Amino acid sequence: MRTEPALMRERLFPRCRQTVRSAREFTAETLDAWDRTARLDDVLLCVSELATNALRHGVPPGRGYRVRLLAYEDGGVRVEVHDSGPGLSRIRLGGGRGLAIVAAVADRWGAVPRSPGKAVWCETDR
Template sequence: MNLETQPALMRDRFYPRSRQTVRAARDFAVETLDAWGVGRRRHDVSLCVSELATNALRHGVPPGRGYRLRMLRFEGVVRVEVHDSGPGLSRLRVGAGRGLVVVAGVADRWGAVPRSPGKAVWCEFDV
């Protein structure tokens, strides 16, 4: 998907470094899907938002910082991005947590891209 050439709907929200924000992020994702009229894959999107937000809090959000949840809607695709300011790129690792394994198994596509500072971990769902 070429994000630069396709028109999209976009919503995002910033969350402070707190475990309680995972539920708020999940609720925001469901609210966004409802606003866009997307019922298909709702559970999958919600699950992946939980996993990516938790991953950001555990590994990517330094004290005093937060993370951003961004959702985009393209023709037939919903994209979820979680932006944090921590170092390194997220990747599947043996012996690590299961969050990215869940995302890789549930989403149609996923990846991570560097930002300054930090990274954005994303996943996409064909809807």
């Protein structure tokens, strides 16, 4: 089990498709500042998929989504995308491929309920 994160940064993004690019840029800038770029491409792919999933399925009109980044002492990185939509995210047969991509690229992923909504997260090891 991981210890408490050493670093944390988050940003709220409005409900707009163009913010997926902004979420990737925020992530790239943050991981560069933290010197956590060993798996940058994997993390950026996960951010793209999780943010897109939140926009398509979890962000009601007039709301936004939050990207939270955490860095651990062991070099690992956690990405969380929080939205206020109902239900928990899961991989669906015949559905989109976003979460299947996250599951393939990240070392771990999951979803936890919040009030309102949920947080979908993934972690990459060093």
